[in-house]
Amino acid sequence: MPYPMAFALTLLVELPLYTAALTALGRVPTGRAVAAATAVNCATHPPLWWFLSRFTAGAPAAYWTAFTLAEAAVCVVEALLVRALVRPARVAPAPALTTAVTANAASVLAGLLFTVW
Template sequence: MPYALALALTLLVEVPVYTAALVRAGGLRPARAAGAAVLVNLATHPLLWWSLRPYSAGPAAAYWTAFGIGEAGVCLVEGALLGPLTGLRLRTPLPWAAATTANAASVLAGFLLGS
């Protein structure tokens, strides 16, 4: 899958998930929630995408290990970025749950599309 398509798919899946969670559970305005969702993805998606490239030609076990570690890191970074972008307290579960749920949804979408 080309990078631009992967980023578009990620945003298409993750922005609504983040927005719903941050509006319903966090009380944010929809525009602020969606903006934060786009920004955290623009901060993490390119780094994960390009850091996985060297593993794509090697053994599957190496790729999937890097993928799992990378996705876990993305969840942590996105959760941490939500604090300053939204005003949410990082000691509450919402930023972490939203980041984990949004990323799980986009990984699932990627798997379902066969990429």
Template sequence: MPYPSALALTLLVEAPLYTVALVRAGGVRPARAATAAVLVNLATHPLLWWSVSRCTGGTAAAYWTAFAVGEATVCAAEAALLRPLAGLRLRGPLPWAAAGTANAASMLAGLLAGLLGAARW
């Protein structure tokens, strides 16, 4: 999947999930929640894409290891970035739960897009 499509799919899946979680569970205003959702993805997605794409020429094990480590790192980074961007408390599970859920959903969407041959849209 080309990078612009991957970023668009990520934002299409993750931004609404982050926004709903931050508004409903965190009491964040919708505009601020949506902005935070987009900003955390713009901060982490290019780095993940670059680091995982460097492993495409190696073994499948190397690729999937880099992918798993990269996704875990992205979840942690997005959870940490959500706090100041959305104005959340310094402690609490909401940023971690939102980051884990949003990233799992977009990862699944990307894998399904690849399996269904929709990677060339």
């Protein structure tokens, strides 16, 4: 999948999830939630894509190991960034990480389904 399409799909899936979670969990205004979700994806998606592109020509086991570790790192970074962007007092660490994991898992699943379909 070309990068622009992958990034668009990621935003299409993750923005509504982040927005719903942040507005419900942390009483974050909708506009701020959308802005925070967009910002964290803009910060993490390009480096993730670049990093994983280094493994596409190698062994599948190496790619999937790198993919798993990189996605885990992205979830942690996004949780930290989203808390910083919406004021840490509004969203506790555990819900921020749960939201990041849920959003990223959903976009990974969407990407896999889109690629297979």
